[in-house]
Amino acid sequence: MNDSHHRSPRSSVTSNTVSAWRAKLFLCLSLTASCFFPALAVAADAAATPPTGEQVYLERCAQCHEGGVPKAPHKMFLQMMATDAIHDALSTGIMQQQATGLSAAARVAVAEYLGGQSLADSQAKPEAQRCSGPAAKFDLNSPPAKAGWGMDRQNRRFVPAEIGGLAAADLPKLKLKWAFGYPKAQRARSQPLVALGAVYVGSQDGTVHALDFATGCTRWTFRASAEVRTAIQMDGWVAGTPAPARPLLYFGDLMARVYAVDALTGELVWKTKVDDHPNATVTAAPVLYDGRLYVPVSSLEVSSAGDPKYACCTFRGSIHALDAKTGATIWQSYTIPAAPSQTGTTSVGTAILGPSGAPIWNTPVLDTKRGVLYAGTGENYSSPADDRSDALLAFRLTDGKVLWARQKTSGDAWNVGCMLQNANCPKEEGPDVDFGAASILTTLPDGTDVLLAGQKSGDVYAVRPEDGSFVWHRKVGRGGIQGGVHFGMALDGNTLYVPISDMTGEEAEGTNKNKGPPRAGMHALNATTGEVLWSTLADDRCHGLQYCEPGISAAVTAIPGAVIAGHMDGRLRAYEQATGKVLWETETRQPFATVNGVAGMGGSMGGGSGPVVQQGHLLVNSGYGLYFHLPGNVLLVYAPE
Ligand code: HEC
Structure with a gap:
């Protein structure tokens, strides 16, 4: 599977309506009112009984939004939009013409039907915890340290002491400083x-x-x-x-x-x-x-x-x-x-x-x-x-x-x-074994440049940047449709940290082509040779809890002497560079009091982001309520006491 969202496939209830409209709409190449519709039941009856959101959708939207018109996002996408964003599209945005003749109530109803929450809820702004005084001021003397998801252009995800301000020895002193609860969220995926x-x-x-x-x-x-x-x-x-x-x-x-x-x-x-x-x-x-x-x-x-x-x-x-x-x-x-x-x-x-x-x-x-x-x-x-x-x-x-x-x-x-x-x-x-993790570019101690790539199959490769030709290959995990290597490795000098997800469920093994015992956990490889330096397999702390997995899907982040990894069971752990020993860990699968008053809950960690280390702080997201993982909605910020 691609790492993107999917809901269960839509039912085929609307298919007949859809195909009836399709031929007609294909003739209509522009989305102007002139190619618009006969008066539909929805519009005509609006004054009498307000239509349900589903009725409006079926009569006025489905014909384009279920494959009928090129460029029209599929219903599945509309369902992932916020209610107010859908409502805006109909009232003031690019769907105004398509919404012609719909009553205000019908617009709200269809937006709420697709968005899955009330318009009022979706419009509610978190005003209560607005900053004031110095906390509201941006500091232009503090530019982004190392821009980018990969922490540097080579995607090494290694944070040196002068930027991170955290060394392995500081980790046991970390305490939660504040937590933020993402409103209306079951997952937290933006690094x-x-x-x-x-x-x-x-x-x-x-x-x-x-x-x-x-x-x-x-x-x-x-x-x-x-x-x-x-x-x-x-x-x-x-x-x-x-x-x-x-x-x-x-x-x-x-x-x-x-x-x-x-x-x-x-x-x-x-x-x-x-x-x-x-x-x-x-x-x-x-x-x-x-x-x-x-x-x-x-x-x-x-x-x-x-x-x-x-x-x-x-x-x-x-x-x-x-x-x-x-x-x-x-x-x-x-x-x-x-x-x-x-x-x-x-x-x-x-x-x-x-x-x-x-x-x-x-x-x-x-x-x-x-x-x-x-x-x-x-x-x-x-x-x-x-x-x-x-x-x-x-x-x-x-x-x-x-x-x-x-x-x-x-x-x-x-x-x-x-x-x-x-x-x-x-x-x-x-x-289904994508390259989901970003590749890393590095110069080895012997002066050669290599590109290091990890695949959902659990394979790791070093290839030459000139032509992609082979340097070394190592099979580290069993692999599966959610990894193997899922979102990101890290590199400190000649040590390549390889997180392995290797979920246990059949849905994760996919079509059963990813065979063998799971190797979920953290592994370190010699980046020059591909030799495995150590492997620390994750123990099972899920004890049968549904959607809980011991392995690592999230991208990992290295600091001097250690690598930090969020696990799918909610544990945030740091592994010692030399030995793979767990130096520190904390549980994020628990409720948190948040600074913005939203009920906060941690869950699985995964889904694209990884730990961020800066100015003596460690920041992580917890919550991955999708693809058989534990939901959660928190951003956690730790600092030494
Ligand atoms: C005649 C075909 C057609 C009909 C009918 C139609 N849409 Fe669309 N819709 C489109 C197309 C095409 C786009 C993409 C436009 C673009 O991105 O340029 C779109 C985009 C959208 C978007 C995305 C806006 C965004 O921010 O990207 C929303 C929301 C939407 N439609 C909702 C609806 C709803 C709700 C209805 C029914 C009331 C509806 N549409 C009816 C063709 C249609």
Whole structure:
């Protein structure tokens, strides 16, 4: 599976209505009122009995939003938007014309039906804990230390003492300083950024929060249309030199929009939709370099394919380069060179389109020396599997040209139809072993450069950045559709830390192609040779608790002498670099009193973010209520007593 959200596939109740509308709507190429509808029951009856949200949806939305019109996000996406964002789209946004003739009550009803919460709740702003006085002030002398999800451009996720202010010996002194509760959330997936004396973080309901680093009070909030689960990126500058007049933050949302927002006020500067595909999404953090933003593009089409009537599939992964000042496109380069075409028909008569898939849901690694960006891809969604799935690709920075592509697992086509055992499952049937974790670029002690990559199959590779050719390979975990290596390794000098998820449930092993005993836990490899230095397998503290797993899905973070990892059972642990011994641990699967008064609860850790260490503080998210993991909604900030 791609690492993106999916709900259970929609029922086929509406399919007849949908196909009746389809032919008509295909003739209607623009979304203007002139191609609009006869008066429908919903509009006519509005005065008498207010229609339910579902009625409005079926009569006025489903025909476009269940595959009928190109670019219209699938219902599944609309359900992941906040109620007020849907309501805004109908009242003042891009769906105004489509909502023509709908009463105010009908608009609210359909927005609430899709958004799953009341309009009033979705509009409620966390005013109670607004910062005042010095806590409200941004400190322009405190630029972001090491920008980016990967902590540096090489994605090493190693935080040196001068930035982190934490060494292994300090860990046992850590105490919880404050906790923030993400409102209306079951998961916390956006890796926080510490800069300007603030913590910037996205959240499930689409709110980006700017919090005071010292106390957690709120300086401003910004509302995107849908979940923001990428890390927040920021223009850096050298401490002591003048700050830019308007420092900008960059992030993506689940609707494949990328935003630039003023870091001091939360005002929108620009937003750009980075892909035309209705199921496209942005889940990994973009890379910011030299005035450009390089955005990895993934999709949720893997889940749409769970419907056997869905013609699977047409999405192709890409990197989209934007002008960081304006959001204008510079280039978009696809992982799969040619657009998909029909390759067959399923046993229930649905068209098969391919090749498709090869999404990018990891943060690319930047190679400024060679002018290249490297990213790993996921599986194909449909047959035939091609040579661009589960591969490492090198994109030229200037124009996006793919300089080389090296596939690690061939013949991997998979979609949610395989989980549901229906006709849309491609004949390859998996094993669904994406590169979900970002690759790391490093210079080895002997002076050679290598790219280190971890795969959901549990394999780790070192390849040459020049051409992707082989240096070494080590199988570290059993692998599964949620890893193996899921979201991110870390590197300290010649020590490569490899977190392994290896979930125990069948759903995690996927189509049972990922065989062998699980190796969930933390492993350290010699980055030059691939030799295993130590393995600390995670003990089981779940004791049969449903959705609890001992392994590590989240990206891990190294500090001098140790590596810090959030486990899927809620434990946050630090392992000693030399031995793999657990130096410190704390339980996050528990209730927390939060500074903003939201009921706080920790759960599984995973889903893209990892620990952040800065200025003597350790920040982590806890909660991953999705894909058979434990829900939670907290940002936890620890500091030594
Ligand atoms: C005629 C086809 C059509 C109909 C009918 C239609 N939509 Fe849309 N809708 C689209 C398309 C196309 C887009 C994508 C537009 C874009 O991104 O440029 C879209 C986008 C949206 C969005 C996303 C807005 C955003 O912020 O990205 C929402 C929400 C939405 N529609 C809700 C609805 C609802 C609710 C209804 C029924 C009341 C509806 N739509 C009816 C075609 C339609």
